[in-house]
Amino acid sequence: MQLTISGHHIEVTEAIRSYVTDKLAKVLNHFDEVVTVKVTLDVEKHKEKDGQRAECIVHVKGGDLFAEAIGADLYASIDDMVGKLDRQVLRHKEKLQGHGAAR
Numbered sequence: 001m002q003l004t005i006s007g008h009h010i011e012v013t014e015a016i017r018s019y020v021t022d023k024l025a026k027v028l029n030h031f032d033e034v035v036t037v038k039v040t041l042d043v044e045k046h047k048e049k050d051g052q053r054a055e056c057i058v059h060v061k062g063g064d065l066f067a068e069a070i071g072a073d074l075y076a077s078i079d080d081m082v083g084k085l086d087r088q089v090l091r092h093k094e095k096l097q098g099h100g101a102a103r
Contacts, residue, residue: 008042033061
């Protein structure tokens with residue numbers, strides 16, 4: 001698995017990098033067929049929406065998963081993004097195993 005963490009208008013410190021890595025490791029532990037993960041952290045400074053944005057694109061066998069969260073705190077945004085990504089990974093895994101089709 002190739003993990004890329006980049007920042008836009010923000011410096012990605014070692015603390016942020018390790019926080020994102022630890023959170024993603026828990027999510028991606030559910031699913032072994034992850035090829036690449038790209039995380040982008042951004043500070044938005046617009047009049048209508050100020051906030052810290054975290055987005056993640058996970059390339060897995062069979063498609064891509066995308067999650068994004070915007071909040072007042074970067075760590076809260078990362079937590080929200082990881083929660084969304086976790087639900088998508090579990091749904092994708094169920095779809096591949098075929099449990100969702102038998103109703």
